[in-house]
Amino acid sequence: MIALSLAEIASVVGGQTHDIPDPSVQVHGPVVIDSRQVADGALFAAFVGERVDGHDYAEQAVRAGAVAVLAQRPVGVPAIVVEDVQTALGALARHVVRLLGATLVGLTGSAGKTSTKDLIAQVLRRKAPTVFTPGSLNNEIGLPLTALTATAETRFLVLEMGARGIGHISYLTDLTPPKIGLVLNVGTAHIGEFGGREQIAQAKGELVEALPPASEGGTAILNADDPLVRAMASRTKAKVLLFGESGEADVRAENVRLMDSGQPAFMLHTPSGASEVTMRLYGEHHVSNALAAAAVAHELGMSATEIATALSEAGSLSRWRMEVTERPDGVTIVNDAYNANPESMRAALRALAAMGKGRRTWAVLGKMAELGDEALAEHDAVGRLAVRLNVGKLVAVGGREASWLQLGAYNEGSWGEESVHVSDAQAAVDLLRSELRPGDVVLVKASRSVGLESVAQALLDAEGEVAAR
Numbered sequence: 001m002i003a004l005s006l007a008e009i010a011s012v013v014g015g016q017t018h019d020i021p022d023p024s025v026q027v028h029g030p031v032v033i034d035s036r037q038v039a040d041g042a043l044f045a046a047f048v049g050e051r052v053d054g055h056d057y058a059e060q061a062v063r064a065g066a067v068a069v070l071a072q073r074p075v076g077v078p079a080i081v082v083e084d085v086q087t088a089l090g091a092l093a094r095h096v097v098r099l100l101g102a103t104l105v106g107l108t109g110s111a112g113k114t115s116t117k118d119l120i121a122q123v124l125r126r127k128a129p130t131v132f133t134p135g136s137l138n139n140e141i142g143l144p145l146t147a148l149t150a151t152a153e154t155r156f157l158v159l160e161m162g163a164r165g166i167g168h169i170s171y172l173t174d175l176t177p178p179k180i181g182l183v184l185n186v187g188t189a190h191i192g193e194f195g196g197r198e199q200i201a202q203a204k205g206e207l208v209e210a211l212p213p214a215s216e217g218g219t220a221i222l223n224a225d226d227p228l229v230r231a232m233a234s235r236t237k238a239k240v241l242l243f244g245e246s247g248e249a250d251v252r253a254e255n256v257r258l259m260d261s262g263q264p265a266f267m268l269h270t271p272s273g274a275s276e277v278t279m280r281l282y283g284e285h286h287v288s289n290a291l292a293a294a295a296v297a298h299e300l301g302m303s304a305t306e307i308a309t310a311l312s313e314a315g316s317l318s319r320w321r322m323e324v325t326e327r328p329d330g331v332t333i334v335n336d337a338y339n340a341n342p343e344s345m346r347a348a349l350r351a352l353a354a355m356g357k358g359r360r361t362w363a364v365l366g367k368m369a370e371l372g373d374e375a376l377a378e379h380d381a382v383g384r385l386a387v388r389l390n391v392g393k394l395v396a397v398g399g400r401e402a403s404w405l406q407l408g409a410y411n412e413g414s415w416g417e418e419s420v421h422v423s424d425a426q427a428a429v430d431l432l433r434s435e436l437r438p439g440d441v442v443l444v445k446a447s448r449s450v451g452l453e454s455v456a457q458a459l460l461d462a463e464g465e466v467a468a469r
Contacts, residue, residue, distance in 0.1 A: 001027065001028070001029070001030060001033055001043075001096060001146045001149065001151070002096060002099060002100070002150070002151060002152055002453055003026045003027065003028040003095060003148070004026060004027055004096075005023060005025065005026050005027075005076070006020055006023045006024075006025055006026075006027065006067065006068055006080065007023035007024060009070075009092060010023070010080045012091055012092055012095045012110040013080065013082050013092055014068070014082065014083075014088070014091070015070070015080040015081055015082040015085075015088060016080070016081045016082075016125070017078075017079070017080055017081075018074040018075075018078075018079045018080075018081050018425060019074065019076065019077055019079060019082075020068060020078045020079070021078075021181045023275075025067055025068075026042040026067070027041060027042070027043045027067045027068070027465060029041030029042035029065070029067075029087070030042050030043075030148070030149060031044075031045060031068075031070075031092070031145060031148040032044055032045070032066075032145075033045045033046075033047050033141065033145065033200055034055065034334050035054070035057035035061040035064065035308060036061050037330075038061045038064040038065055038066045038189055039064075040065040041065065041067055042061075042063075042066045042067065043063060043066065043067060043068060043069075043070055044057075044058065044061035044066040044068075044069045044070070045069075045070040045085050045088075045089055046058055046069055046070065046072070046075070046085060047083075047085055047086070047110075047141075047246075048069045048072070048103045048460050050238055052080065053197050054071075054085075054094065055069075055071055055072070055073065055075050055291050058071060058075035058076070058077050058079065058111060059075070059076065059077050059161055060173060060266035061077075062077040062078065068080060069409035070082065070088055071083055071085065072084070072085055072302075076208070079105040079441075086140060086141060087430070089141065089144045089145070089148075090140065090144050090175045092144070092148065093143070093144030093145075093148050093175050093176060093185050094145040094174070094175050094176070096147060096148055096150065096177075097147050097150070097157070097176050097177070098383055100150055100154060100157070102131075102154045102155055102156060102157045103155065103156050103157070103179050103180065103300065104149060104157045104159065104176055104178040104180070105124075105156065105157070105158045105159065105178060105179070105180045105181075105182065105423050106172075106173060106178030106180070106181050106182070106207055106210075106434035107120070107158070107159070107160055107161065107181070107182035107183075107184065107205065107207075107324070108130060108159050108160070108161045108162070108163065108169060108182075108183055108184070108204050108207050109182075109183055109184025109185045109186070109187075109201060109223075109229075109291070109344065110184070110185050110186055110187030110188065110200060110204070110468075111161070111184070111187050111209045111285075111286075111343045112184050112185065112285065112288065112289045112292075112344075113160045113161075113184065114133075114135065114138075114160060114318050114321065114338075115134055115137045115316070115321060116182075116184060116285065116292050116293055116323065117133055117158055117288050118132070118159045118314070118316065118318055119277065119286075119289055119290060119291040119292075119293035119311065119462075120132070120158050120182075120292075120296050120297070121317070122310060122313075122314040122315075122317070123293050123294075123296075123297045123302070123307060123310040123311060124156045124158065124296070124297060124300065124302075124363050126202075126302075126306065126310050127155075127156075127297075127300065127301070127302055127306075128155035128156055129153045129154050129155050129156070130154070130155070130156040130158060131146065131147075131149055131150045131151075131154050131156070131158070132146070132158035132159070132160075133146045133158065134146065134420040135318050135319075135347040136160060136162070136318070136338075136339075137160075138159075138160040139162055140163055140168075140172065140175075141173060143159055143160075143172050143175060143176060144175055146159060146177070146216075146263065147175070147176050151432065153236070153266060154359075156300070157176070158425045159172075159176055159178070161173070161207060161275070161293060162299065163203045163204065163206075164193050165193065165194070165203065166199070166202060166206075166230040167203075167205050167206070168203065168206075169203060169204065169206040169207050169210075170206045170209075173206065173207060173210035174210075174277060177210065177212075178207070178211060178374065179211070179212065179217055179219070179250060180209065180217070180218075180219045180221065180224075180296060180299060180300075181207040181208050181210065181218075181220050181221065181236075181238070182207075182209075182221040182292055182295070182296060183204050183205070183207060183208065183221070183222055183223065183229045183232060183288070184223055184229070184288070184292055185223055185288075186200050186201045186204055186225045186226060186228040186229055187200075187342065187343040188212045188341055188342050188343065188371060188374060190380065191370070191371055191372055191374055193372075194368055195372075197228060198228070200227040200430070201229070201231075201232070202234075202274055204229075204355050205232045205235050207237050208220040208222070208232050208233075208236035208238065209236060210239035211236055211237070212237075212238065213237035213238060214237065214238055216237040217235070218235045218237065218238030218239065218400065219238050219239045219240075219241055219299050220232065220233065220238045220239070220240050220241070220393075221241045221242075221243060221295045221299065222240060222241070222242055222243070223242075223243060223244055223288070223291065223292070224242035224243060224244035224246040224248055224249040224252075224432065225244035225245055225246055225249075225288070225376030225460060226244075230242070231441035235419055241295050242287075242295075243291040243292050243294070243295040243415055244288065244291060245287075245288075245291075247293075250271055250295070251264040251269065251270050251271075251291055251294050251295040252269050252291065253269070253277075253287050253290075253291055253296055254267045254268065254269060254353070254453075255267045256284070256287055256352075258284050258354045259278075260353075260354065260355075260357055261282075261354075261355060262283065262324075262354040263278070263279050263280065263281065263282055264281075264283070264286055264290075264353045264354070265277060265278040265279065266278050266287055266290075267296055268290075268291070268304060268308050268311070269298070269304070270294060270304045270307065271296075271298065272296045272298060272303050272304050273303060273304035273305065274304055275304045275305045275307070275309075276307035276308060276314050277290060277308045277311045278312050278363055279311060279312065279314070280312070280313070280423070281314070281315070281316060281322060282314050282315065282322040282324055282334070282351050282355065283322055283334065283347050283350065283351035284347065284349060284350060284351065284354075285343075285344070285347035285351075285448070286349075289465060290311050292313075293307075294307045294308075294311065294312065297310070303434075315327065319338065320335050320336065320337045320338035320453050320456075321336060321338050322334060322335075322348065322351065322458075323335040323336070323425040324349050324355075324461060327459075327460065329438045330438040330439045330440075331436055331437075331439070331441075331457055331459070332355065332359075332429040332440070332441045332442065332443065333442050333444070333456050333460055334348075334351070334352065334355070334441065334443045334444065335360070335444050335445065335453060335456035335457075336348050336443060336445040337444050337445055337446060337448075337450075337451075337452040337453040337455070338448060338454060339447055339448045340366070340367075340368045340445050340446050340447045340455070341368055341371075341447075342371075342378045342381070342382065344445075345365070345368060345382045345385075345445060346382065346385060347388055348443055348445050349363060349382070349385055349391065349443070350389065351443075352389075352391060352443040353390065353391065354440060355441050356391075356392070356441040359439050359440060359441050360392045360437065360439065360440045360441070360445070361390075361391045361440070361441045361442075362391070362392060362393050362394075362395060362436075362440060362441070362442040362443065362445045363386050363391045363393070363394075364394070364395045364396045364397060364432070364442060364443065364444045364445070364452065364455055365386075365394070365395070365396055365397065365402070365443075365445055365446060366397045366398045366401075366402055366407055366445075366446025366447065366450035366452050367379070367384065367398055367399070367400075367402055367405075367447055367450060368382075368401065368446070368447055369447040369448075370447075375401060375404070378403055379401050379404035379405045379408065380404050380405075380407065380411075381408060381410065382405055382408065383396070383405040383406060383407065383408025383409035383410075383419065384408045384409065384411070386409050386418070386419070387409050387412040387413045387418050387419075388412065391418075391420060392418075392440075393417075393419065393420065394406065394409045394418060394420070395419075395420055395422060395428050395431060395432070396419060396420070396421045396422070397407075397422055397423075397424065397425060397427070397450070397455070398446075398447065398450060401431045403421055405419075406419045406420065406421040416443065421469060425450075425451065425452060425454050425455050425458075428452075428455050429454075429455055429458045429459065432455075432459060433459070434444050436459075442456075442459065444456040
C-alpha cells in the first residue's frame with residue numbers, strides 16, 4: 001500500500017484512534033485480515049467471522065509487525081476503531097485508488113473471470129507495473145484488499161468483480177471506479193440465486209453503467225458473441241469495443257483450432273493489425289478469454305504483435321484450473337476442480353476429448369452448485385455430452401446431482417458402460433487406482449464445495465514425483 005499515517009487513515013475511514021502514542025506513524029506494508037500474513041508496517045483488519053474473531057489476534061498481529069489494528073472495539077494495542085470494519089476497508093481502498101492515478105480495469109462474467117483476469121495481467125505487465133486480483137478474491141472484502149496492494153509505481157489495476165445479486169457490482173465499482181469495464185458472458189452460474197439469465201445480465205451490466213463517458217476515457221469491452229452482453233452497449237455512455245469470433249467484433253479470432261494437445265491456436269485481429277496466437281492453456285474456451293484480454297490490451301495501446309506474443313507465453317496463475325500434469329507412467333491428470341458451471345463443464349469436456357485422441361479418457365465429475373430449477377436438466381445434459389464426445393468413462397461423484405450426471409450418460413449411451421456413480425471422492429480414487437492404464441487422460445471437475453481436487457492429488461501422490469507441463 002502507499003504509505004499513509006494512522007491519522008490520515010483514521011480520517012479517511014471515520015475512525016477513532018486508541019492506544020496510539022504517535023498518530024503520524026505510517027502504515028507502509030500490506031493490509032491483511034489474517035494475522036499470519038502480517039508483515040512489517042502492516043495494518044491488520046480484525047473481522048468477526050463465524051468461528052474466529054480477528055480482535056482476539058490483535059496483540060499477536062502487532063507483535064508480528066503491524067503498525068495498528070482496524071477494529072470495531074479497543075483491543076489494548078494501537079487501533080483505529082470504526083463502526084464496521086468492512087465499510088472502513090472499502091473507504092480506505094477508495095481513497096488509495098483515488099490517490100494512485102492508475103488505470104482501473106474491472107471485469108465480470110458468469111464464467112472465465114479468473115482465467116481472463118490472469119491473462120490480462122500477464123499481458124499488461126509487459127507494458128507497465130500491474131496489480132491484479134489474486135485467485136478469485138472478487139468480493140466486498142477481496143476486492144479492496146487487492147486494491148490496497150497497489151503502490152505508487154502501479155499503472156494498471158485489474159480487478160475481478162463477482163456478484164451474487166443485484167447491486168453487488170455497483171457496490172464494488174463504487175469502491176474502485178473502473179475506467180475500462182469488461183463483461184465476458186452471461187451464463188447459468190448462480191442462476192438459482194439470481195432467478196434467471198436476464199437477472200444475471202442486469203447484475204453484470206452494472207459494471208458498464210459505472211464507467212465514465214467516452215469523452216472521459218471510459219471504455220466498455222463487450223462479448224459480441226453473447227447477445228445479452230452485447231445488449232449492454234445501450235446501458236453505458238462509455239466507448240464500446242467488441243470482442244469475439246463474430247465478423248463484427250473489433251478484436252476477433254479467425255482460423256480457430258484445437259491442437260491434439262488440447263491447446264487452442266488462432267489468428268488474432270485487432271484494429272492495429274493481426275498476429276498468430278498459440279496458447280499454453282488448455283481448452284477452446286480460452287480463445288474467448290484471450291480475445292477479451294487482447295481487447296483490454298489494445299485499448300491501452302499495445303500492438304497486435306505484442307499482445308499475441310504475451311498471450312502465447314501466458315500460463316495459468318491460479319490453482320486447479322485446467323492444471324495438466326503427466327505422471328511417470330504416462331497417465332495425464334487434468335485438475336479443473338476449483339469450480340464448475342454448465343458452460344465450464346462443457347468446455348472442459350471438449351478439451352478432454354481433444355487431449356484424449358487415441359487415448360482412453362475419464363471424466364470424474366461432481367455436482368454444479370446453485371443452479372436452482374435448472375439443476376436436473378443441466379446435470380443430465382453434461383452427462384449426455386460426455387457420451388457424445390466419446391469420453392471413455394464418466395465417473396459421477398457424490399449425491400443426487402451426481403446421479404443425474406450418471407443417468408444422463410446412461411440414457412445417452414449404448415450399453416450403460418459409459419458411466420458409473422460412486423458415493424464420494426475416496427470411492428472415485430479407489431476405482432481409478434484399480435483401472436487406470438498408462439496413457440489414460442483423467443479430467444477432474446466439480447463445484448468448489450465438492451472438493452474433488454483431493455481426487456486429482458491422490459492420483460498424483462500415488463505415483464510419487466511427476467513432471468508438470
